[in-house]
Amino acid sequence: MTESLDATDWAILAELQRDGRMAFTELARRVNLSASATKERVRRLEAAGVIAGYRAEVDLERTGYPVLAVVRLKYPGPGTRHEPLRRLLEERSEVLECLRTTGDDCYVLKVTTRSMAHLEEIVDALAQFGSTTTNLVLSRTLPFRGPREPRANTVG
Structure with missing residues (x-):
């Protein structure tokens, strides 16, 4: 815009x-x-693309996917091809979001599953691409709310 x-x-x-x-x-x-x-x-x-779409907010528990986790994936090193991972992410509907990041982890994924065994299956599938660290989400302290109007007195 x-x-x-x-x-x-x-x-x-x-x-x-x-x-x-x-x-x-x-x-x-x-x-x-x-x-x-x-x-x-x-x-x-x-x-202008400011509003990129409209979505329904879905209650994961009520759809049978009560386990929510954040999985961080560290790729092995430079020269690693990312396309096979992208294909896996497209195939796995349990992956709700994937962010490519800086720092020690290359990717941060939000994953929802039916059970702990199902989560283990997803983590094992991701582990073929590098080391993983998984954190279970206990609750959503601040649910996604989208951007808000910047305040004149905020830093950054």
């Missing part, structure tokens, strides 16, 4: 991150715009 986001854009983003299915009339009421102006703003944010 060539121009920066204004306070109204940020308000729209905040509301849609809370409820992506909100009617334009309700969204307009919450951000103090007309429904047509709100709809135009949303379309502009979509066209």
